[in-house]
Amino acid sequence: MAGKNITVRYFASIREAVGQGSEELATQAATVGALRQELIARGAPWAECLAEGRAVRMAVNQLMARTDAPLAEGAEVAFFPPVTGG
DSSP states (O other): OOOEEEEEEEOHHHHHHHTOSEEEEEEOOSBHHHHHHHHHTTOTTHHHHTOTTSOOEEEETTEEOOTTOBOOTTOEEEEEOOOOOO
């Protein structure tokens, strides 16, 4: 089964943890949640900063998304920590 080519962008503390702002990726994931699991399976540092217990916001094509949001060829997926006020 052929995968989809997508762009993954990392922001703030997640970008610092994985050491890059974005990457092009071929994925078998059908949803944002499945993509998150694929990235966690890479091991450190993805496993720590994207772990299920961590508060991580996700967006697909610049729209906030839930874990069941579908992924399409060419999608841009962003992972970022919740924004806190101060």
